[in-house]
Amino acid sequence: MPGTTIRATSKFNTAELSFDDFKKIVIDDYRIGFESRQASLIGRREVLTGKAKFGIFGDGKEVAQLAMAKAFRAGDWRAGYYRDQTFMFATGMSNLKEFFAQLYANPDIEKDPASAGRQMNCHYATRFINADGSWVNQAETMNCSSDISTTGGHMPRLLGLAYASKLYRQNKELEYLEQFSVNGNEVAFGTIGNGSTSEGLFFETFNAAGVLQVPMAISVWDDAYAISVPAKLQTTKEDISEILKGFQREKETNGYEIFKVRGWDYIALCETYERAIALCREQHVPVLIHVVEMTQPQGHSTSGSHERYKTKDRLTWEDDHDCLLKMREWMIASAISTEAELDELETEAKKYVRECQREAASELLGVINTELDEAAKLIDELAYNVAAKDELLDISSALRSSYDAGRKDIIAAIRKTLRITTRENSAERQSLLNWFNAEMVKNDERFNSKLFTDTPQSPLNVPVVAAIYSDDARLLDGREVLNACFDINFDRDKSIVAFGEDVGAIGDVNQGFAGLQNKYGDLRITDTGIREATIIGQGMGLAMRGLRPIAEIQYLDYLIYAMTVLSDDIASLSYRTRGGQKAPLIIRTRGHRLEGIWHSGSPMGLILNSMRGFHICVPRNMTQAAGMYNTLLRGDEPALVIESLNGYRLKEKLPDNVGEFTVPLGKAEILRNGADVTVVSYGSTLRIVLEAAAELEKMDIHIEVIDPQTLYPFDTENVCGDSLKKTSKLLVIDEDVPGAASAYITQKIVETENGYYSLDAQPRTLTAKEHRPPYGSDGDYFSKPSIDDIIEAVYAMMNEANPAKYPAIF
Ligand SMILES: Cc1ncc(C[n+]2csc(CCOP(=O)(O)OP(=O)(O)O)c2C)c(N)n1
Numbered sequence: 001m002p003g004t005t006i007r008a009t010s011k012f013n014t015a016e017l018s019f020d021d022f023k024k025i026v027i028d029d030y031r032i033g034f035e036s037r038q039a040s041l042i043g044r045r046e047v048l049t050g051k052a053k054f055g056i057f058g059d060g061k062e063v064a065q066l067a068m069a070k071a072f073r074a075g076d077w078r079a080g081y082y083r084d085q086t087f088m089f090a091t092g093m094s095n096l097k098e099f100f101a102q103l104y105a106n107p108d109i110e111k112d113p114a115s116a117g118r119q120m121n122c123h124y125a126t127r128f129i130n131a132d133g134s135w136v137n138q139a140e141t142m143n144c145s146s147d148i149s150t151t152g153g154h155m156p157r158l159l160g161l162a163y164a165s166k167l168y169r170q171n172k173e174l175e176y177l178e179q180f181s182v183n184g185n186e187v188a189f190g191t192i193g194n195g196s197t198s199e200g201l202f203f204e205t206f207n208a209a210g211v212l213q214v215p216m217a218i219s220v221w222d223d224a225y226a227i228s229v230p231a232k233l234q235t236t237k238e239d240i241s242e243i244l245k246g247f248q249r250e251k252e253t254n255g256y257e258i259f260k261v262r263g264w265d266y267i268a269l270c271e272t273y274e275r276a277i278a279l280c281r282e283q284h285v286p287v288l289i290h291v292v293e294m295t296q297p298q299g300h301s302t303s304g305s306h307e308r309y310k311t312k313d314r315l316t317w318e319d320d321h322d323c324l325l326k327m328r329e330w331m332i333a334s335a336i337s338t339e340a341e342l343d344e345l346e347t348e349a350k351k352y353v354r355e356c357q358r359e360a361a362s363e364l365l366g367v368i369n370t371e372l373d374e375a376a377k378l379i380d381e382l383a384y385n386v387a388a389k390d391e392l393l394d395i396s397s398a399l400r401s402s403y404d405a406g407r408k409d410i411i412a413a414i415r416k417t418l419r420i421t422t423r424e425n426s427a428e429r430q431s432l433l434n435w436f437n438a439e440m441v442k443n444d445e446r447f448n449s450k451l452f453t454d455t456p457q458s459p460l461n462v463p464v465v466a467a468i469y470s471d472d473a474r475l476l477d478g479r480e481v482l483n484a485c486f487d488i489n490f491d492r493d494k495s496i497v498a499f500g501e502d503v504g505a506i507g508d509v510n511q512g513f514a515g516l517q518n519k520y521g522d523l524r525i526t527d528t529g530i531r532e533a534t535i536i537g538q539g540m541g542l543a544m545r546g547l548r549p550i551a552e553i554q555y556l557d558y559l560i561y562a563m564t565v566l567s568d569d570i571a572s573l574s575y576r577t578r579g580g581q582k583a584p585l586i587i588r589t590r591g592h593r594l595e596g597i598w599h600s601g602s603p604m605g606l607i608l609n610s611m612r613g614f615h616i617c618v619p620r621n622m623t624q625a626a627g628m629y630n631t632l633l634r635g636d637e638p639a640l641v642i643e644s645l646n647g648y649r650l651k652e653k654l655p656d657n658v659g660e661f662t663v664p665l666g667k668a669e670i671l672r673n674g675a676d677v678t679v680v681s682y683g684s685t686l687r688i689v690l691e692a693a694a695e696l697e698k699m700d701i702h703i704e705v706i707d708p709q710t711l712y713p714f715d716t717e718n719v720c721g722d723s724l725k726k727t728s729k730l731l732v733i734d735e736d737v738p739g740a741a742s743a744y745i746t747q748k749i750v751e752t753e754n755g756y757y758s759l760d761a762q763p764r765t766l767t768a769k770e771h772r773p774p775y776g777s778d779g780d781y782f783s784k785p786s787i788d789d790i791i792e793a794v795y796a797m798m799n800e801a802n803p804a805k806y807p808a809i810f
């Protein structure tokens with residue numbers, strides 16, 4: 001039985017290395033590369049013969065990755081893409097059996113620790129959360145942040161992983177966090193395909209790292225194609241390192257060191273990586289290693305064949321420049337090995353990879369077959385006691401004879417059986433039902449769990465601490481309440497940092513951080529360039545490395561620039577690693593009720609539909625916001641806090657414990673009692689709703705006003721549903737377009753909270769118009785829900801219920 005291969009490639013770093021030692025290292029490297037190639041070849045065959053769904057492999061990229069692995073150390077990080085299997089094998093961060101387990105989508109974490117069968121093959125991750133929710137010692141492990149499939153989407157995260165090393169090196173107050181860094185000596189390694197460098201995220205990241213001077217090493221795997229599209233249509237001058245030459249650092253300037261090397265030249269690659277990474281690690285200079293003349297022996301993926309779009313000449317060139325072939329030729333020419341020795345090595349390697357593949361396949365099949373046998377037996381037992389015996393026996397025999405049955409086939413067979421036997425009430429049916437229910441719990445765990453990491457440190461477990469007010473509590477501007485909250489937290493927890501556009505010197509455009517840079521230094525309260533996607537990526541990387549970042553997006557409207565990082569990367573991180581990684585990033589922004597097409601600030605539907613995996617906080621004032629920050633800063637899950645833009649100068653009472661009191665997530669509050677209509681809204685709109693409530697009172701209409709406070713989670717105590725028991729009428733008010741957040745809130749109340757059963761009128765929503773609001777107060781009035789709109793919407797509901805008492809206005 002093949003053991004799991006944990007090998008770290010040895011480095012050529014000693015002057016005394018004998019030729020024999022050198023030979024051994026090279027031969028071992030070749031073996032790793034060759035095994036990796038075999039895995040690619042077998043993997044493709046498994047897909048094409050229907051045993052796995054999809055395959056994308058690292059063939060043609062092996063030799064450069066062997067060289068990169070030599071420069072990679074404990075404490076270092078990788079943020080890469082789907083071609084890096086050889087690197088993962090060479091560093092021991094993954095192995096062949098895990099490779100195949102992922103290819104077969106095995107949901108067992110032990111078998112596929114990277115994603116528990118949730119990600120396509122070659123999407124890697126190391127697990128860095130212990131069972132109790134604590135962090136592993138990242139300074140002692142090699143670390144791989146979880147891959148995503150979107151081309152270049154990982155670049156912003158890479159920036160953050162590198163930036164953490166800068167903070168750990170330069171901020172001496174962080175020395176106590178020794179499980180995350182040794183004096184910032186870690187390098188963040190990024191890999192990206194040549195085609196993907198066309199993405200904006202690549203350029204944004206590249207520039208930001210040059211400004212920040214962080215230990216980030218980007219390798220571009222250049223095989224001159226991006227699926228079928230050649231370099232000519234991707235990259236100016238067809239050469240990414242050529243066009244990035246302006247970033248080359250010079251005397252007295254910041255910038256990059258740029259290297260270019262051929263992907264089949266083993267020795268040049270080893271030398272380049274050693275030099276580049278030493279510089280990056282020691283001096284915190286970002287480096288670009290452009291690896292050219294790479295190939296794709298099997299084409300892009302199992303979805304198609306490259307013969308369709310590559311010329312005969314190109315295909316011949318690729319055959320001749322196959323990196324393993326070239327390495328082999330060089331090894332023989334330099335007397336490192338002989339043809340016969342390498343033949344033998346290759347034969348052994350093929351056998352070994354085959355064994356790994358077979359074991360991975362049979363491990364999954366074995367478990368599924370046991371479940372299948374149990375299910376089929378239970379169906380049989382039921383069949384002999386019911387009228388539909390033959391139909392049931394057909395189901396069990398189809399299940400037994402199905403080729404490569406999966407869990408879906410087993411569960412579908414049981415569900416069908418249960419449908420057929422609804423009128424039966426036997427012990428056998430109950431046994432089947434019990435088995436089904438138990439299996440569904442396991443399947444839920446396998447396929448649907450860990451949207452959040454749900455550790456004991458979850459913000460949902462943070463103790464509730466009420467705000468305390470002295471009799472002489474000061475009345476301050478809302479921004480000052482926030483400022484006081486941040487001040488105390490920065491003092492309490494040295495790992496908290498905040499950054500964003502205009503956050504540093506002026507303390508953000510609304511002064512929430514005013515004075516704090518002076519007090520805590522510019523490593524903790526920091527200005528950034530205008531680059532929302534990488535502000536979020538910067539926060540993500542820091543959060544993965546044990547810091548507590550607050551990343552600021554100046555206005556909510558600009559969150560859209562960062563949407564791919566938020567949605568594809570952070571929101572799915574816990575889910576796609578089945579709780580193996582977390583990024584407890586807090587995003588601070590402000591929105592609602594400003595005016596103008598790009599400052600109207602309520603793309604809430606967009607957020608709700610793309611950020612599951614975040615907590616979404618919509619505080620109605622700055623005190624509630626402060627309480628939410630206090631909760632989130634003590635928890636370990638990502639969150640978005642949308643402050644009310646027009647609330648910074650409104651007066652609020654300063655709690656005595658402004659840095660300690662907490663607002664629990666998911667706790668709705670009744671702001672005003674009333675028995676006629678339940679009105680649910682959030683954020684700044686609530687102020688208008690409360691004004692409308694006072695007007696309505698004069699008309700003898702009493703509305704109950706509820707603030708859910710957070711949209712994820714939403715009203716976990718059923719406050720809205722309970723209110724409907726009293727009012728039987730629901731109005732949801734929202735500033736986004738029709739069918740956006742208002743639809744979500746209505747669904748939650750009517751369906752999840754069973755509000756439907758209390759309603760005696762159609763539930764209604766009052767939203768903004770379908771277009772964005774124009775600039776100016778008139779534009780706001782005619783586009784967003786106004787006090788008049790609210791009064792009339794409530795009144796119309798009362799008119800419908802009792803026209804005699806509430807005659808129509810219009
Ligand atoms: C944002 C995004 N756009 C498009 C795709 C589809 N896609 C997947 S791989 C790929 C080509 C990538 O080429 P390159 O960066 O050169 O890497 P290579 O596969 O050649 O190693 C494309 C277009 C994607 N996954 N994500």
Ligand SMILES: [Mg+2]
Pocket residue numbers: 193194195221222223224225226227
């Ligand atoms: Mg390419």
